[in-house]
Amino acid sequence: MGLEKRTVKIIVIVFFTLLVIGCILGLVLGLVLHRRYVELEVWPRSDEYNWEQPRIQFRPSDPGSWHHWYRRINEFLRAYETTVPDEPPRAPCSTHNRRDQQMRSDNCDLAMRMWAPCTADEFYGYHIGKPCVFLRLSHIHYWVPEPYNMSMPMSLPPEMPEHLKHAMHQYPARQYGDYVWVSCGGEFNSDEENIGPIQYIPAGLPPGFLMSRLHTADRIPYSSRHLPDQIPAPLVGVFFENPRRGLLINVECRIWTRDIYYDRSSRVGRVRFELYID
Template identity: 70%
Template structure:
């Protein structure tokens, strides 16, 4: 009888402990900020709103686009360097060549690779053909499962053709894996109005190379809650001829096997509104 009472006490204690731990986990989940893989869009206005981030510009009016030019320069300052990596993770300078700013030869080469999404060309805003920059955030706890042609798992039928071609031309066993990126019109009318877009640098795959991402499998456990010491790589999206006078809803997303696309979620996707007057 004594053994049975002790067994019951142990069971009750275990149940109580599990309930307490579950309650603590629930409270932490409610009180602590949620973390998820975020696809950041730059430039951002001072009153940035994820649901309706509007980028509005009049190409023939410097007053309408200079603020975007300035914000992009502020954002890109952390990438300023005289010796960029190869391939460069971002434009290496925020100084317009009209300012007669001296650059190293490697930096000049890097800037040509990022054209027209550079300070030299005002990131396209002066011509009403703007560039936006994409960067991954909140990846300290994430171990991505990339798509590639060497894996036996199927490629989703909705994957854009430009990503499929990049996977064929840059096989993972030679060039490494990528977190692929695509952008397009969010709704039917937007798909018609968005016009051609180009991923910059144009000679490289439209995505983030895993070798440059500080994901959970590449950093010590103790450092996973700390910001990256090195800013992550960028992708620029150049809108070559968006329809004038209409608001275009743009959606960008990443493609990995472990992140499921959900148009109502913020995980791995970004949206913004583009209005070129």
């Protein structure tokens, strides 16, 4: 009888021990698993897109070498076409070049001017060797970003680019809302010397993604988190003003929030690609 009681006691202890371990593992996974989902996408990309070597190569003087990139961007942006763009516009509202004599609404014309030179009107800069790429966040339905802003007492990472620190002062959260900040630069020191100046488009807005437009876990019901967004996610355009030609330039873009920990060996919150302009 005593043996049976001891056996039952052991079983109960083992059961509750496993239950506690399971709860702890669930909590830990709940805290870290969402970070696995946060990805930063770059467009254009080829059909053979390879995260390790996603090369964008072209010769400005040869339309045949860059027209497929122009076409790929148009295909990507087609989901954003509208005659009544948001304010501010989340993307260029038309994939038609003005040379096509395409009629546009006044609101769309204004939006296209805000996104210049990252528009079809300017061939996204590829015809003059000053290309644009577009960034978009994906797999964020299980993520609640913790933003950096100047209204909260917190220390900024020492490696944060100065232009982002300046932007936080220039665009305070109480007036412009919280942002998931974005920066791009050369992946290595040699790339920094060759990448040239970078603009974030639309100009005149914070360089990043307005959090109120992101369908993060705090904005959608749990039952809908596995479903695709009905409204395309906002974009950030990155315009390379004067990248050096004839050299391979490794580019890295990343997002900045307090809960994303930068790791060059990880894909979380960062993306890389290569520019080669003949």
